[in-house]
Amino acid sequence: MNAPTKPRPQKQKPPLPVTIGAAAALVTGGTIAFWALTRQQQLNVMPIGASAIPQDALMVVSVSTDQGKWQQLREFGTPRSQAAFDQNLAQLRDRFLNSRNLDYQRDIQPWIGKEVTMAFLPPQAGVNVPPPGQAAIPPNSQPTVMILPIADALKAKEVLEQSPATKGGKWTERDYKGVKIRENQDSPTQSASIAVLDTTQVLVANNPTAIERAIDTVKGGASLSQTPGFGDALSQIQSEDAIARLYVNIPAAVNTSAANSSRPVPPQTLAQLQQNQGLAATATLANEGIQFKSISWLKPDSQRKFDTSNNAKMMPTRLPGDTLMMASGGNLQRFWQDYTQGVSANPIQFVNPDALEQGLRTTVGLDLEKDLLNWMQGEYSLSLIPAPQGAPANLPASLVFMVQTNDRRAAEEALKKLDGVMANKYAFKVEESKIEGQSVVNWSLPAANVNITRGWLDGDVAFLSLGAPVAGSFLPKPPTTLSENELFRKSTQSQLGANNGHFFVDMDRVLKLQNFPLLQIPAANRSMLEGIRSIGVTAAITSDRTSRYDVFVTLQKGNQPGALP
Template sequence: MNAQTKPNSTKQRPPLPLTIGAAAALVGGGAIAFWALTRQQLNVMPIGANAIPQDALMVVSVSTDTGKWQQLREFGTPRSQAAFDQSLVQFRDRFLKNRGLEYARDIQPWIGKEVTMAFLPPQAGVTVPNPGQPAAPPNAQPTVMVVPIADALKAKDTLEKSPATQGAKWTERDYKGVKVRENQESANQSTSIAVLDTTQVLVANNPNAIERAIDTVKEGKSLAQTPGYGEALTQIQEENAIARLYVNIPAAANTSAANSSRPIPPQTLAQLQQNQGLAATAKLTNEGIQFKGISWLRPDSQRKLNTENTAKTIPTRLPTDTLMMASGGNLKQFWQDYTQGSASNPIQFVNPEALRQGIRTTVGLDLEKDLLNWMQGEYSLALLPAPQGAPAALPASLVFMVQTSDRRAAEATLKKLDEVMATKYAFKVEEAKVEGQSIVNWSLPAASVNITRGWLDGNVAFLSLGAPIASAILPKPTKALAENELFRKSTQSELAPHNGNFFVDMDRVLKLQNFPLLQIPAANRTVLEAISSIGVTAAVTSDRTSRYDVFVGLKKGNNPGALP
């Protein structure tokens, strides 16, 4: 503003009392908003968050409502119900029966609504022997359990009368003003118990772990102070959750690196340190379990997430009888993210370097330069059932779709593939028409191998391996997967727009015969047979957070009796 147009300052400025009043209102409003937000975040924290060290690797909170667990036991097949009951029995015996405790007699009369268990880094449980003494046996994973006290008088009365506390050999000691009771059950198994302010009971499986919990309450950094933790929990809060989970990604990565036989490259470890945590809640519904998940980056992270959520059309391109599908918004970006974290991931679906080398040696192409460079759009990998009349040896087809960002580059690469398949592997490569649209078939009759490639809507390339399914997707499905009631129910989500889906019709997948990619071990089938469907919806909600909605549909089983 120049001198000629400068306004009269006495006319433009508000009176001083009004300025002070506005400032006070802003400060007061901000203080109220901060108090409300802080209070909301404290309310969603798991029980005992103030006693759990901030470097805990994983924290699990479970409801003590026996009605919820009874409802969960009602799902499944007879075999899966028996297996689940056995898991509950083992958990009960490990933490209660082996110590002479009975839940209904000793715990249920006074316990609060949720129990929290924290798994600490191994260093918290290391015992260094004195010089000349033999090495101590290996300790179990250091664990602290926080049990809330809903009725202090009843807790005191119940535990004092319990045969478990009367008969066991307990010793007492003082640690920083807190009375700790301990029972050395064996050379490498012990129990330490402390009561905090008549509101919480700490139970640990070694003395060092309970001391760390007490230190955390008095002066240490706790789970409740983890950056972004409270804010993340408010986004996935469930009033009636049966379980909640938190994974400390940097701490878990450090522990994995220290104990892994496979060295983790420093740059990969540094990349993982950009992450802060992963949290999830689980809630029972009439038809299964609904999970809400969130992952977030550290506040000082230099990495930022791509906030584009562009996965929206794939469910309309796949037919309604699709058995399984996984989709995303940008294949090139997905591959970059996957390769950055794969070196430290104990579960690798695909080894990046092995895939690069495999493509280079088999078809002479560079994965990144020749393929992924034009695969920057929406993509999916799906399993479609064979049409009627297809050979029994081909019960399904694996179908890959990707929206190209450069049709000309894509066509050039696909032409090279045609030449390689014909000259190097003696495939019969020929063009054909389906519903008036051009496709290219690669066939090897002697080996019953059939591959088809083509285009949908001009810019979506597809490649199918197995049964001939081109007529099911060209020019478009008669009825799309998006209209499938099971798919809609399984992937129903508040996340819109989103960045991908995963869906599996478990019943039909398990019934699929003669398909080599789905040879499932019998032990895993017991669990999977209890599931009717799985649906996942993912979205990037900010440049630092990603959200996931997961639904696991479960079959209704027999009415369960008492646990054995």
């Protein structure tokens, strides 16, 4: 007979509030851990001294202190371009170091960290009115702060105390919010303010106000590291081996540009541009050149959003493999709208929109928006294609414009109207012909040696060429395409996948082009360009608030460099 079994006591369930509390603690703890992890990742990609750089800095540049990387960069180019680059490096050295009696090898290299950051601040009210006893600052001086990380604090103290840069001249000391500042005001153009932060960083500024702003930032002011979207943006273009990094504060830069512009900027244009937050880029050395990755992003509360369609994929397959230069995009109408919205605040204008619209009305009687852009809502490209063998020497190449139309009937109406204007108003000979079995329309003016050909590709892509007779190189299809060109593929390599357009230039061949008036490059610029083999850009919209650009510059291999001049 079995002994009676005692009833097992039931496990008591914890009260519901305790269960909810435990779950909440778990979720909260996980959230905090996730926030801390992502925050740490963002801090790791920040430039050196980001917490000391005021948030309204116009531009921030960080450069590697690894001499091996700079030696590798100097090995690229032709003898002339190498000499020009070395001269530029020497000028930077003289401007920031030698002018202050500093020697990099002697005074900085023994203790410096892996990266130096320079922040360019906006002009501040009162910056040109120094405190009593301090020298006046030149009116056009750009307030600048340099942050130098200290890798060896003892070595830094030892070296700087013995340096002629700190022994010579008239140095004074003052205290600002608990931070000791040393200043040398011997010359208004070469003044220096220096402070050490917690034995980890040295601040060097070119005027007292700039260094005070950096200290204010460290003490709790709004810093670059707190800029909305900055950490997320940097994490998308992060490179462990970057030789340089760049950040541009677009709203601040726009304000400065507008204030210094000779043309008034409409308030609505400024408001549109103020919705941008920033632009950042990294530069990394590769075996054959330099890889740039850049990103621009909008403010988190901006009304403007990007169209996330990346539709530019076919133009490189429509152009011949020997194309010298090309620029493409996904929607010409939208591109023009975006360009015109920001052009008035841009100091560099490739095309004046008002002048172009007025010129079209005056010369050919067409309205840019109604007669042309309305049917240009597809892919487009503008390219430079070399002349075929046997072409006249005075026509070495042709400009070729292609655009995919969303309304062929409207396109035909506009183009036929253009045919009539060219024939009746400008006495062009307008006639139809065939190239490789494809119907085209030729406009010619023999007396002026002007040749223009227009036609269609694949039924919905209009093209127009100006210059040498190159239509046969892409009608009906090119025998080898630009997308198959090894240099193009190497220059536009990118991890972006679907993209919104390319830019490509075969610099080697472009510089050798003769008798082409649109590419008359000044001799002073040629020496630097000769060191470049090609430039490739790939653009993509990665979200409704971010856009990416990958750039690869293929460089010539040069001679082993010597000492800087």
